[in-house]
Amino acid sequence: MKTMHVVQISGGKDSQACAKLVRERNPDAHIVGIFCDTQYEHQWTYAHVERVAELYNLELVTLNAGSVESEVTKWGRFPGGGARHCTEYLKIKPAKDWLIAKAIKTGGKIINYIGVRADESPERTKRYGGYDASLIMPHEFMPSKYPKYMGDKLGIRYCTPIVEWSSGDVFTYLDGEHNPLYDNGFSRVGCFPCLAGGDKEKGRAFNFDSTGRKHYEIAKKLEAITVASGNKPLFNTKIGAKIECGLDNSGAGCAFCSI
Ligand code: SF4
Secondary structure: OOOEEEEEEOOOHHHHHHHHHHHHHOOOOOEEEEEEOOOOEOHHHHHHHHHHHHHOOEEEEEEOOOOHHHHHHHHOOOOEOOEOHHHHHHHHHHHHHHHHHHHHHHOOOEEEEOOOOHHHOHHHHHHHOOOOOOEEOHHHHOOOOOOOHHHHOOOEEEEOOOOOOOHHHHHHHHOOOOOHHHHHOOOOOOEOOOOOOOHHHHHHHHOOOHHHHHHHHHHHHHHHHHHHOOOOOOOOOHHHHHHHHHHHHOOOOOHHHHO
16 A cells, blocks of 8 residues: 655745655655645735645645634634634644545555744744654644544654754755745745734735735724624734724835834
8 A cells, every 4th residue: 555645735935845855755656735725815825836736746635624714703803822713723624634534535554744843933843843854643743633543543644854944944945936925025924914923914914915905804804803702903012003004094015114
């Protein structure tokens, strides 16, 4: 029975480097790229995900388990702090369910590659710093999210081949083939913007282009729901209020840059 290689791709640089590396190490293998669509991504990211699949010859599987909009509406709050309901229900759970269903159907061994890097944040250093690129049982990778039977009974393994890489290593390895959002002032690529992110990052995205504007309109409608539920508004700082002034008044450029 052949091993099935699965790479989780997001349109960001780390998952792309992971996909590139898995392809280099397995030149003839059938590799599946799983993309969990939050329906709140930039159009460049959607295009980039397709490009990543083409570049590394992946079978692209897009999982749609709802949207950021539906998750915030359902929970009455934006993601933030320890509450990442959108990550949980739009990314972690659908990918897990897909892997389990595939393992049951094929009865074969699955290696699921994830492009996490330990130096990405103190939280990730704490969580992933002890791993190397060898195979990990799913429940060892994320004990609260993955049941033991995924590894024990279904033979699924996780692998984090770039866990020791720096951000610079990743850009060098991609050799200019990264998502163009990085060249436009965005240090992270995920939702556009991540609603759990800081006010500056959110403001930059909302002011960036028509996608940012559209996503701002969605976020403002969601804010009415979060505030009515007694939870936080879209922006939390004075900087946020200034960003909002820019959004309301200008329609062009990032208000934050003029602060
Ligand atoms: S990137 Fe942010 S908004 Fe998007 S799913 Fe993750 S936590 Fe939620």
